[in-house]
Amino acid sequence: MDFYYHPGSAPCRSVIMTAKALGLELNLKMMNVMSGDQLKPEFVKLNPQHTIPTLVDNGFSVWESRAILTYLVEKYGKEDDSLYPADAQKRAVINQRLYFDMGTLFQCFITAIYPQIRTKTPAPPEEMEKVDKAFKLLNTFLEKDEFVAGSSLTVADISILATVSTFEIVDFDFSKYPNVAKWYENAKEVTPGWEQNWEGIMFIKKFMESN
Numbered sequence: 207m208d209f210y211y212h213p214g215s216a217p218c219r220s221v222i223m224t225a226k227a228l229g230l231e232l233n234l235k236m237m238n239v240m241s242g243d244q245l246k247p248e249f250v251k252l253n254p255q256h257t258i259p260t261l262v263d264n265g266f267s268v269w270e271s272r273a274i275l276t277y278l279v280e281k282y283g284k285e286d287d288s289l290y291p292a293d294a295q296k297r298a299v300i301n302q303r304l305y306f307d308m309g310t311l312f313q314c315f316i317t318a319i320y321p322q323i324r325t326k327t328p329a330p331p332e333e334m335e336k337v338d339k340a341f342k343l344l345n346t347f348l349e350k351d352e353f354v355a356g357s358s359l360t361v362a363d364i365s366i367l368a369t370v371s372t373f374e375i376v377d378f379d380f381s382k383y384p385n386v387a388k389w390y391e392n393a394k395e396v397t398p399g400w401e402q403n404w405e406g407i408m409f410i411k412k413f414m415e416s417n
């Protein structure tokens with residue numbers, strides 16, 4: 207399976223962790239989006255949206271990290287795999303969390319935190335308010351259960367773990383959100399591939415320090 211990625215990208219890291227959880231080997235193909243690798247015609251043929259992560263499984267090309275995560279579990283996981291169980295209501299909660307991650311949590315990373323990484327300027331207060339609101343919501347999701355979508359680790363935890371850990375680049379204080387802080391400590395312990403995820407975070411930290 208060819209996997210087009212960059213270690214600094216949270217969506218890419220969520221795929222790496224999910225593959226590890228499923229015991230899958232990825233043929234890693236590093237892409238430098240800063241220098242435009244994703245715009246090369248041979249890549250645009252695979253993914254006209256020219257985004258990473260992109261997975262090519264035996265000629266079948268799929269992108270959008272959360273679509274890749276569910277594809278991998280459905281194709282290569284166990285029957286009724288706990289990472290993405292078959293039950294419609296369990297799936298609905300997992301999907302809700304995945305869409306929350308894509309549309310709200312990761313989105314506010316892009317608008318509030320990413321510019322700080324690129325230009326070292328603090329985010330406008332209204333952008334940081336969106337971050338606060340997103341983390342408060344995540345804290346609420348974690349009121350009853352140990353994991354973001356119930357009592358066991360799912361692809362929603364893996365996707366959100368990739369996002370939440372990326373906030374560490376700016377030394378984000380999780381202690382204001384105690385359920386999130388507790389979940390984060392546990393998720394780091396129990397998620398396969400956490401070490402590779404952390405290497406990606408360190409990669410961005412070094413990039414920030416050297417620029």
Ligand SMILES: N[C@@H](CCC(=O)N[C@@H](CS)C(=O)NCC(=O)O)C(=O)O
Pocket residue numbers: 215216217239244255256257258259269270271272308
């Ligand atoms: N929602 C997408 C986001 C993908 C994305 O925006 N990837 C960025 C890198 S993190 C990218 O490929 N940018 C290059 C481009 O859009 O040309 C996902 O989760 O896969």
